[in-house]
Amino acid sequence: MSTTNTQTPEGTPGLLLGHSTRHPFSLVSLSSRSSVQDLLVTLLDPLLPFFSPLKSRIRCPGATAVRFDQTASEIEGLARPLWGLACFLAGGGDYTHKHWWIQGIREGVNEKGKEFWGWARDNDQRMVEMCPLGFALAVVPGLWEGLGEEGQKGVERWLGEGVNEKNMPNTNWLWFRVFANLGLKKNGGKFSQERLDADIEHLESFYRGDGWSNDGPGGIHQMDYYSSSFAIHFLQLLYSKLAGEDEPERAAEFKKRAQIAALDLVHYYDKEGRAIPFGRSVGYRFAMVSFWGALAYADVELPAPLTWGMVKGIVLRHLRWWQTQDNIFSPAGTLTIGYSYPNMYMAENYNSPGSPYWACLAFICLAVPETHPFWTSEEEDPWPTIPAIKPLPQPGHIMSNLGGHCMLLSSGQACSYPMKGTHAKYGAFAYSSAFGYSVPPGLFTLEQYALASQLGFSDDGGEYWKTRRLSTSRLATIEGNPVLVSEWTPFPDVLVTTYLLPPTEAAPNWHLRVHHIRAEGREVMTADGSFAILNERTPDDRYLDPYDSEKCEGTFPKLIGNYDLNTPEAWAPAKKGAFAVSRAGAVGIRALEIEKEGREATLVNADPNSNLMESRTTIPTLQHTIKKGETWWYVTGIYAKPAGEGVKKESFLDGWEKGPEVPEWLKQEMEKK
Structure with missing residues (x-):
């Protein structure tokens, strides 16, 4: 592996990419569940030198500003990789530095501490990062207990009291508050069932039929990856898995919509593994395939002619294609703002240096048991069996x-x-x-x-x-x-x-x-x-x-x-x-x-x-x-x-x-x- 190791003051290994070096991400041979776990680790490790002293923030390389404050930007740096880490741990994997994230959460919600994240205001970016935290609390064994009593109280206040009475954008963001409450609910913490129900009921008004939801209410027409892999379908499927026993009818409806949409969404991925870039936030890169892993996670029955071999092929071919895109990383090995190379011209005003790690949604497949046909099936190509137009x-x-x-x-x-x-x-x-x-x-x-x-x-x-x-x-x-x-x-x-x-x-x-x-x-x-x-x-x-x-x-x-x-x-x-x-x-x-x-x-x-x-x-x-x-x-x-x-x-x-x-x-x- 042609890379250079550096040492942080704490002795944590860092990564330095040079003229003729390749990122470890590009060197993993993808075929099995364990190889995808290895792939995730190559994304997590380069972040370690950039943790704050008390571990509550990650300041990813790059001093670019966004429409929100620097603290929120660094909360992104910690919370977004948590999508991948939470799925890894929920699926039985282990990561050497997982305790850094636990400590970081505990310190971040400590309102008297030096690295307190700050209370969410109306339409605050912190609300977005509550979603991976809520999901992690719901699925990671021992996370709630690891926070300790004071940490649990802090999380209850920061996730619950801190956001339930605040205004939110009338978009997919409402799902983020749903998961903040769901994470607390799954652990017996204080949460608002009333707010959770009201948010989902309003999100239902985004539904347009044929499996598709708008990223917003009536009067607009915006159906991009937020309607599928980045947010709405993805989070509907996670919700159906985590809350399905309490709400079987709603879970069944979310799964039914995903079955319908799957026959449309399969057309967005080609034989080379590439997805069609369309709309905003394409800098989230391989998050474009998270819908497919979520189908497996939620135990959805695939609609004919789709098979689990086809679904597995879509996901792994896509990740392999991104492995060929060597220019997506900074010299320190962290993901950059851009698509196939660093590019601020295509960035949105909410893309901080930590934003690209929303890509870790793709690792929902790691929360899928290795006995699931998603993992046991041989990869297949869907194109011989679905229409060309x-x-x-x-x-x-x-x-x-x-x-x-x-x-x-x-x-x-x-x-x-x-x-x-x-x-x-x-x-x-x-x-x-x-x-x-x-x-x-x-x-x-x-x-x-x-x-x-x-x-x-x-x-x-x-x-x-x-x-x-x-x-x-x-x-x-x-x-x-x-x-x-x-x-x-x-x-x-x-x-x-x-x-x-x-x-x-x-x-x-x-x-x-x-x-x-x-x-x-x-x-x-x-x-x-x-x-x-x-x-x-x-x-x-x-x-x-x-x-x-x-x-x-x-x-x-x-x-x-x-x-x-x-x-x-x-x-x-x-x-x-x-x-x-x-x-x-x-x-x-x-x-x-x-x-x-x-x-x-x-x-x-x-x-x-x-x-x-x-x-x-x-x-x-x-x-x-x-x-x-x-x-x-x-x-x-x-x-x-x-x-x-x-x-x-x-x-x-x-x-x-x-x-x-x-x-x-x-x-x-x-x-x-």
Whole structure:
């Protein structure tokens, strides 16, 4: 293992990653329950040097600020890894430094002590961290007793009295107070059954049907990973396990919803183990698969055709993929803010250095007995038995598993409150497990906006750009095929209707985005972007050269730097399109307009660190100017073929030349308008 050990003043071993070293997380061979236990330990150990003197806080490396106070940030550092540790201990495992967490909890709730956590105020971040603490109290043998009488009283006050009369955000947060009370209840502590019941009853108003809950009340449409693995489904399943004897009907209902949702959620994970990044908080990384471990923990009977071998395969393949992402760690071995590498541009204003450890939800599988079929089954791949294309009415998605990656087409979703990069996290047309979405690292020119899978509009000559954020949408079935239709207005007097069509068996690497645009009140420039792709050539990681058919790498047309955009070689007719090929695969875009022509194809050299997965990317893009009063139809074909096991680089552009067919019904729709 190529790492360097350091020593803290207390003699606790630390981890220092250098130029040619790999994190122990990447070196665990995953197959069994014990190997997943070993994987968790590689995440816990690097935290040890960063405990406070009395162990009540962990100050993870990184001095970035968040919207809440520093103490709450360091409580996150202690509480979030507790998800994994609690599952490990609940499943019969043991960890050498578990007593540090017990001591830390005892000191943190001691209102007279030097490291008191402080009482929760209205809408306080401390409320979130009460959830893993409540869960740990409910499941970890001996934890309550280990706190001692004074520690127990402190926990009763901090979890119960400290939060039950406070205001909370009208979101999944209400589940956190449920678990605070549940943890006390399971140990005979003082808690509020009235508050617990009222919170669950209100959370029921988030339910929309088909197994799906909104992350909030009526009037919003936000169904991201908080609806499944990060919070709502996950915590419903834990609750059904822990409170099922007292509330069998409610537990049965939660399990039933999970069974229904499982047949939708299976479409979010591809054969390589990657999940589709969508929405906020994707920096929680492998927490994306916690739903599947929770199914096993809650003893849910799987709906056909799913098997425990398929569920196990989803979880372990996902963890293995993250093991290949060596850049997710700091030099000290702790998780960083970001996705496939440290990235503050995609971070939310609530992401502290300790926030990424919500990823430890994934280790709920360690609380599942080793005799459970989740562990005893051989890994299986669900894709031969589930449909390649599936519409999901509740989240407003069309799911696809054609062309070497999982992809979702999306319309209508939006975060209910201001969110950095919200148009990219919810308003893009397509999200891929292979290519990830891009966020703007700046707000000046296309290079900074990085409009991957978005249609941008500018009324000032290309300095500032507006994209789809809020839209009304409907999921239609036309000639037996799903179509997403949305209406949106980048400017009040520019009206857009967008049709999203998934790939087909005949053209598995293509999907269609069709836009009817009415520029009623102003002239606008447009930029229609494909997926973003790694912009590094294989020999030396320099930017891609013009496409070389022998090397099977490069771009068409020529990729130009940010300051030479008037170079003729950088542009091509839109019907000929633009593409980029690198070791990550190939992406491209082409105009399929039947009558009018006017768009041009080029490569946008996106600003570094705009994409979640690759720090250097380029975006094949079609550009145009629509005069005031004009109406246009844009018919755009988007090409995507990722690299993968068994995919030869010579095949990256195999489907590019033919392109997809524009269906007859769409041609007729265009003629009508």
